[in-house]
Amino acid sequence: xxxxxxxxxxxxxxxxxxxxxxxxxxxxxxxxxxxxxxxxxxxxxxxxxxxxxxxxxxxxxxxxxxxxxxxxxxxxxxxxxxxxxxxxxxxxxxxxxxxxxxxxxxxxxxxxxxxxxxxxxxxxxxxxxxxxxxxxxxxxxxxxxxxxxxxxxxxxxxxxxxxxxxxxxxxxxxxxxxxxxxxxxxxxxxxxxxxxxxxxxxxxxxxxxxxxxxxxxxxxxxxxxxxxxxxxxxxxxxxxxxxxxxxxxxxxxxxxxxxxxxxxxxxxxxxxxxxxxxxxxxxxxxxxxxxxxxxxxxxxxxxxxxxxxxxxxxxxxxxxxxxxxxxxxxxxxxxxxxxxxxxxxxxxxxxxxxxxxxxxxxxxxxxxxxxxxxxxxxxxxxxxxxxxxxxxxxxxxxxxxxxxxxxxxxxxxx
Numbered sequence: 001x002x003x004x005x006x007x008x009x010x011x012x013x014x015x016x017x018x019x020x021x022x023x024x025x026x027x028x029x030x031x032x033x034x035x036x037x038x039x040x041x042x043x044x045x046x047x048x049x050x051x052x053x054x055x056x057x058x059x060x061x062x063x064x065x066x067x068x069x070x071x072x073x074x075x076x077x078x079x080x081x082x083x084x085x086x087x088x089x090x091x092x093x094x095x096x097x098x099x100x101x102x103x104x105x106x107x108x109x110x111x112x113x114x115x116x117x118x119x120x121x122x123x124x125x126x127x128x129x130x131x132x133x134x135x136x137x138x139x140x141x142x143x144x145x146x147x148x149x150x151x152x153x154x155x156x157x158x159x160x161x162x163x164x165x166x167x168x169x170x171x172x173x174x175x176x177x178x179x180x181x182x183x184x185x186x187x188x189x190x191x192x193x194x195x196x197x198x199x200x201x202x203x204x205x206x207x208x209x210x211x212x213x214x215x216x217x218x219x220x221x222x223x224x225x226x227x228x229x230x231x232x233x234x235x236x237x238x239x240x241x242x243x244x245x246x247x248x249x250x251x252x253x254x255x256x257x258x259x260x261x262x263x264x265x266x267x268x269x270x271x272x273x274x275x276x277x278x279x280x281x282x283x284x285x286x287x288x289x290x291x292x293x294x295x296x297x298x299x300x301x302x303x304x305x306x307x308x309x310x311x312x313x314x315x316x317x318x319x320x321x322x323x324x325x326x327x328x329x330x331x332x333x334x335x336x337x338x339x340x341x342x343x344x345x346x347x348x349x350x351x352x353x354x355x356x357x358x359x360x361x362x363x364x365x366x367x368x369x370x371x372x373x374x375x376x377x378x379x380x381x382x383x384x385x386x387x388x389x390x391x392x393x394x395x396x397x398x399x400x401x402x403x404x405x406x407x408x409x410x411x412x413x414x
Contacts, residue, residue, distance in 0.1 A: 051135035054117040055142040056412070058109055059133030062119030063144050065107060066129050070148065071402040074329065076123045127403060147409030151401040153269060153284065153335055154353065154394060155259040158372040160186045161389035165245055165253055166359070166378035171195035174385040178202070178237070179212075179219040184389070185238040187379075188246030193234065195382065199225040201237050216392035217320065250357055253376045254337075257355065270337075281351075282332035282400055290340035290358070298322070298333045298351025298370075298393075320370060320393065322351060332400060333371060333393045341377075344369070344385060351393050 108118045118138075121131045129146045160183050161176050162168070167189035176184045176199045184199040185191065202209060202219035212219035224235035251261050258265055270286040278295045299322035322331045333352035341358040346365020354369060359377035366384040371393040373379075381387075 048140065051137070051140045052142065055133040055135045055140045056144075057133065058117035058119045058135075059131045059142045059144045059412075061109055061117075062105075062107065062121040062131035062133060063129060063146060065105060065119070066121045066123055066131065067148065067403060067405075069105065070123070070127070072329075072400075075399045076125060143412065143414055145411050145414065147406045148403040149406050150398060150403050152259065152398045153401045154257055154397055156257050157391065157394045157398075158257060158353070158374060160184060160239075160372065161369075161387045162186070162373050162375075162379065162381065163245070164188070164360070164375040164377075164379040165248060166375070167192070168379045168381060169194065170197040171380075171382035172197065172384055174198075174381055174383060174387070175200060176381070176387045177221060178389040179217055179221055180389060180391055181213070182224075183237045183239055184224065186242060186245065187238075187240055188242050188244075188248075189240070189378075191234065191238050191240050193225075197226065197381075198223055199235065199237050216390045217388075250376050253374075254355065254357070257353075257374055265337075276334065276336065281334065284335045284337075286337045286339075288339050290342070291338045292343045292345055293336075293348045293350070294345040294367075296347070296349040297336075298331075298349075300330045300332050320351065320390065331393065331396055333397050335397055344383075352397060353394060 106118070106120045108115050110116065116136050117134060119131060119133045121129060123129050127148045127150065129144075129148060131144045131146070133142045133144075134140070159181065161178050162184065163186045165188045168185065168187050168191045170191065171194040173196045175197075178184045178199075178201050180202060182201050182204075184201060200221040201224045202213060203222035204210070205222070206212075206220045209219060224237040226233050248256065254260075254262050254265070258269075260269065266286055270284050272283045272285045273288070274285075275287055275291060276283070276285055276293070276295050276297045278297075279299070280295070280297045281300045299320075301322055320331055331351060334350065335353055335355070336350065337355045337357070339357045341361050342354065342356045343361045343364070344367045346367060348367040348369075350369045350371065352371045354371075354373045356373070356375045356377070360373065360375045360379040360381070362380045362382050364383050366386075368386045368388070370388045370390050372389060373387060
């Protein structure tokens with residue numbers, strides 16, 4: 001007879017427990033995997049949000065750097081659309097690999113020694129700013145586009161070295177130079193010549209002409225009007241008896257160059273109401289009364305070599321002696337307004353524009369002006385006054401005036 005034996009009860013329970021544990025473990029694994037995927041996705045989203053914020057903040061930082069540079073007088077191009085250098089002289093490909101056809105600057109934002117983001121800013125000749133910001137790993141890029149406008153001190157830049165509403169008396173051994181055109185003097189009255197006197201203009205017979213007119217101080221020069229002894233030759237470079245100029249009142253004369261009447265200009269533009277001091281630069285100076293000028297002003301480099309006469313017949317490359325002494329940013333021309341008469345004495349050297357609401361009285365000794373002089377009254381250009389026209393100096397006055405963001409000119413998309 002066969003006898004059947006039942007397995008022990010505890011063995012059955014062990015198998016059931018094992019199976020149950022496996023099922024529970026599988027369920028826990030499934031639930032864990034199901035919840036991990038959203039967590040990973042959420043972490044990626046959070047990291048991308050942080051990186052996007054870093055990239056956007058970097059783009060804003062780049063924009064701030066560009067505006068700060070522009071407000072400090074830096075421009076990517078000069079008035080003749082030539083590269084201006086300075087802080088924008090960084091002609092590289094952007095981190096995204098796209099070559100840029102305009103000047104740029106770049107920078108990094110750090111937390112200690114760690115780079116957390118970076119930017120690359122480009123500015124074209126029309127002052128259109130494009131700022132790219134990048135996250136720490138360059139995986140995300142944000143772009144800000146801004147159009148800015150310039151605060152012009154001289155919306156109507158003079159085109160002649162000397163402008164005088166009243167009569168002009170030429171004399172002494174001074175020379176008026178205009179290497180950028182065919183005229184040197186514009187007056188609303190007549191011009192009288194005495195003593196030794198000369199004007200020089202761009203030489204149209206040279207091969208470099210007229211291309212050399214595109215840069216300041218770049219053309220070869222040729223005498224235009226001269227007087228030696230009793231022999232006087234007044235050339236067509238001296239424009240006399242212009243009734244349009246003669247009929248302007250004082251405020252109209254002033255506004256013709258600055259775009260402001262005198263009261264508004266004093267209120268909103270002037271930075272100094274005292275006489276200029278030696279080696280002063282970049283100021284808009286309003287001086288009440290008569291002034292005897294003998295200071296060297298308009299160049300940041302306090303070096304006598306920056307205040308030496310350019311070569312009388314060839315300068316070249318468009319830059320002044322101030323700029324060739326060091327960085328191009330050394331040129332910081334002044335705007336000097338004298339409400340009375342101005343006497344330019346020996347040793348005076350000015351980079352900038354001088355606006356005289358009275359008369360320009362006789363200059364004593366050797367003095368030089370690089371830029372232009374505008375006189376509301378009469379002008380006595382005698383002594384040894386060398387007057388060089390330079391559009392680069394005059395346009396730099398506008399560059400130093402700063403910029404502003406044009407309304408509606410900001411966007412964060414292309």
